[in-house]
Amino acid sequence: MKLFATALSAAAVGLVAIGAANAQQTQPRCASVYTRKEIRTLTAAELNVVKSVMTTMQNNGWFAWFAYLHTQWFGQIHSQSQFFPFHRRFVHEWERVARTINPAYTQPYWDEIQDYRAPAQSPVFTANYAGGNGRGGNGCVQNGLQNGWTMTYPSNHCLQRSFSNNGNIGSWYSPEYIASVLQRSTTMAQFRPGIEFSLHGIVHVNIGGDMATRPSPNDWIFMLHHANIDRLWWQWQQAGNLWTMDGPNYDGTAITLNSNIAYFNQPIRTVMQLGYGQMCFQYASNPIQRRSLRGLSDILRDLDALDTAALAAVLPQDLLAKWFPKLDTKIPPSLGSPSKAAGRVIPMPNELPDSWIDQQVKDAAGARQVRADARNFAQALIKAGYKSRH
Ligand SMILES: [Cu+2]
Numbered sequence: 001m002k003l004f005a006t007a008l009s010a011a012a013v014g015l016v017a018i019g020a021a022n023a024q025q026t027q028p029r030c031a032s033v034y035t036r037k038e039i040r041t042l043t044a045a046e047l048n049v050v051k052s053v054m055t056t057m058q059n060n061g062w063f064a065w066f067a068y069l070h071t072q073w074f075g076q077i078h079s080q081s082q083f084f085p086f087h088r089r090f091v092h093e094w095e096r097v098a099r100t101i102n103p104a105y106t107q108p109y110w111d112e113i114q115d116y117r118a119p120a121q122s123p124v125f126t127a128n129y130a131g132g133n134g135r136g137g138n139g140c141v142q143n144g145l146q147n148g149w150t151m152t153y154p155s156n157h158c159l160q161r162s163f164s165n166n167g168n169i170g171s172w173y174s175p176e177y178i179a180s181v182l183q184r185s186t187t188m189a190q191f192r193p194g195i196e197f198s199l200h201g202i203v204h205v206n207i208g209g210d211m212a213t214r215p216s217p218n219d220w221i222f223m224l225h226h227a228n229i230d231r232l233w234w235q236w237q238q239a240g241n242l243w244t245m246d247g248p249n250y251d252g253t254a255i256t257l258n259s260n261i262a263y264f265n266q267p268i269r270t271v272m273q274l275g276y277g278q279m280c281f282q283y284a285s286n287p288i289q290r291r292s293l294r295g296l297s298d299i300l301r302d303l304d305a306l307d308t309a310a311l312a313a314v315l316p317q318d319l320l321a322k323w324f325p326k327l328d329t330k331i332p333p334s335l336g337s338p339s340k341a342a343g344r345v346i347p348m349p350n351e352l353p354d355s356w357i358d359q360q361v362k363d364a365a366g367a368r369q370v371r372a373d374a375r376n377f378a379q380a381l382i383k384a385g386y387k388s389r390h
Pocket of ligand 1: 070078
């Protein structure tokens with residue numbers, strides 16, 4: 001009886017928390033959800049399903065169709081608040097088609113942040129997954145899933161990649177920086193450029209080849225990448241921003257939850273909450289069932305990013321307040337204890353080149369602002385003597 005009462009009051013607390021947020025929800029709850037996993041955690045059998053479905057989708061022209069759509073709508077889906085909802089729906093459409101071919105398919109994501117110090121060494125770029133850099137005069141990829149494929153949009157070509165820094169790529173954004181963006185952003189108008197012009201952009205540009213063009217869905221990595229970008233949005237949503245949607249739409253009007261998603265012509269609100277409507281999936285790192293219990297310390301644990309004790313020990317109060325305004329130094333030691341691994345200075349992240357910003361980015365000023373922000377962040381942590389265990 002006592003147990004029952006405790007469970008009941010816990011449930012009531014949960015209901016209150018969910019109730020307020022769910023006033024926005026008009027979609028039916030999914031009867032069940034499937035789980036998107038990090039690509040390197042797939043079993044051999046799961047990876048075989050993915051590869052075989054991808055091959056069928058190539059043969060049926062779906063790579064070309066998605067590359068075409070992304071090209072046609074490019075101006076309407078980047079540099080403003082359509083960015084996250086459009087790409088959530090876009091990746092889900094890919095997954096929906098894939099599941100008609102094999103219902104066991106779930107869209108994998110690539111947690112690029114795990115590889116940020118040496119992206120070129122990522123297992124994703126090995127023959128077992130996406131293959132590596134392009135080689136030879138045409139920069140054709142020589143191994144991995146798409147080896148030997150002819151991509152047909154906009155015209156027949158091999159899949160091309162051209163890694164930055166002479167094939168070495170260089171460094172991407174630290175988990176600390178991504179966590180800082182998650183913590184500092186309270187509006188979509190802040191969060192969207194913070195991710196679009198940092199991790200999102202640099203992965204496209206530094207992989208190069210097809211990935212750096214408008215028909216970037218020609219590269220299978222596009223979907224792995226955008227599933228991860230979507231996962232970061234979901235992490236931010238779970239940290240108290242579930243229904244946050246603001247900033248400009250592509251036509252210059254203010255975007256709302258009732259604005260239609262570009263091309264798909266359905267309101268943005270229909271894709272906001274995973275586990276409802278068509279969004280019957282979850283991310284392995286962020287299961288939906290835990291949602292009502294989630295606080296910022298859960299998010300930090302998921303990012304596995306912040307050595308909070310180390311940050312608190314080396315960063316002066318004003319820098320902590322500036323870069324990690326929600327850093328909870330009172331989270332249990334099991335979440336925040338310093339790693340046994342020796343810490344390393346965080347690298348300066350690669351930067352989006354001016355030429356790319358000027359050619360591809362409508363919100364060029366926003367891109368330059370994020371570029372400077374990431375530079376300032378890394379310099380501040382390096383200057384303060386912070387050593388990362390990542
Ligand atoms: Cu895109």
